[in-house]
Amino acid sequence: MHIAIGGNIGSGKTTLAGLLAKHYNWEPHYENIDHNPYLTDFYEDMQRWSFNLQVYFLKTRFEQLITLQKKKETVVQDRTIYEDAHIFAPNLYAMGLMSSRDFETYKSLFDIMSALITPPQLLIYLRASIPVLVQQIQKRGRDFESSIRLDYLQRLNERYEAWIENYNLGKVLIIDVDNYNFVDNPEHLSYVLDKINIQLNGLF
Numbered sequence: 238m239h240i241a242i243g244g245n246i247g248s249g250k251t252t253l254a255g256l257l258a259k260h261y262n263w264e265p266h267y268e269n270i271d272h273n274p275y276l277t278d279f280y281e282d283m284q285r286w287s288f289n290l291q292v293y294f295l296k297t298r299f300e301q302l303i304t305l306q307k308k309k310e311t312v313v314q315d316r317t318i319y320e321d322a323h324i325f326a327p328n329l330y331a332m333g334l335m336s337s338r339d340f341e342t343y344k345s346l347f348d349i350m351s352a353l354i355t356p357p358q359l360l361i362y363l364r365a366s367i368p369v370l371v372q373q374i375q376k377r378g379r380d381f382e383s384s385i386r387l388d389y390l391q392r393l394n395e396r397y398e399a400w401i402e403n404y405n406l407g408k409v410l411i412i413d414v415d416n417y418n419f420v421d422n423p424e425h426l427s428y429v430l431d432k433i434n435i436q437l438n439g440l441f
Contacts (some may be wrong), residue, residue, distance in 0.1 A: 238311040238440060239355070243320055243401075244363030244414075245393050246385065247374040252420055253363065253412075253429075254315045260430060264308065266301055267315045270379075280385065287329040288339040294321045295346060302354045314357065319406070322347040324396040332392065356406035358440050361433070364398075365414035367391055410436050 240263065242250045251267055258265035270276065275293050279286040298318040305312050326343050329335040335343075365373075367390055374382050401409065412419075412429055419426040 238359075239305055239314065239357040240311065240359045240361065241314040241317045241357035242361045242363065243317050243397075245365060245370055245390065245397055246382070247370040247372075247377075247390075248363035248365045248414055249373065249420065250315045250363060253361070254313050256419065256426065257313050257433070261311065261313075263311045263313045265313050265315070266305060269297060277380075280382070283329065283332075283334045287335040288343065291321060291326045291329070291335070291343055292346070294325075295343070295350065299350045299354070306355055317357065317360065318347075318351070318354070319356075319404075320397075320400070322351070323400045324393060328389075328392050328396055332389075359408045359410065359433075359436050360404065360406075362397075362401050362409060362411045363414050364401075364411055365394075367394065369415050370394075408436055408439070 240257070242254055242257075244250050254265045254267060257263055273290075273293065275286050275290040279290045295318065298316075298321065301314070302318060305314065322344070326335065326340065326347075330337070330340040367387060370390055371387070374385065401411065410432055412432070417425040417428055419429045
């Protein structure tokens with residue numbers, strides 16, 4: 238079974254993936270941030286590196302999904318390939334940070350790849366306000382994220398909400414991170430686990 242966690246930058250995807258992997262004995266698959274050769278350059282010059290970054294993400298997530306689809310055990314994935322295609326790349330294009338030519342090329346690549354993969358049976362969406370995102374981004378202290386602009390996060394949040402409202406590829410569970418601090422509050426984590434258990438009962 239394939240469980241995926243989606244959400245904006247700083248919403249807690251990686252943390253929740255680790256908690257779920259530990260609780261359910263699932264196999265976690267994380268987004269490889271530390272070895273991304275474009276990320277630092279992108280945040281310093283988004284227009285120059287936007288296409289390179291998005292193609293790299295598309296390539297690595299597609300490779301990950303091909304691997305996941307061969308596994309027999311349950312896996313939990315940090316971020317989906319759909320978020321890149323429906324949120325991050327269109328947002329860069331709308332902001333004038335990716336050219337029409339590059340965006341059309343990117344969309345064509347995604348269309349080819351998406352026809353070859355199976356969506357997750359359950360998508361857990363972490364909804365968070367801008368103040369909470371900023372707080373959690375600052376807390377983890379990644380140098381390359383220090384230059385992220387508030388309007389960039391806000392645009393992403395708006396696109397996330399539009400995407401999740403129309404998502405129809407499988408079951409969706411929405412967790413409000415503003416109200417449920419599953420990292421520091423055991424009761425809040427229990428609430429999240431209860432919600433996930435309800436969803437899982439309908440998947441088996």
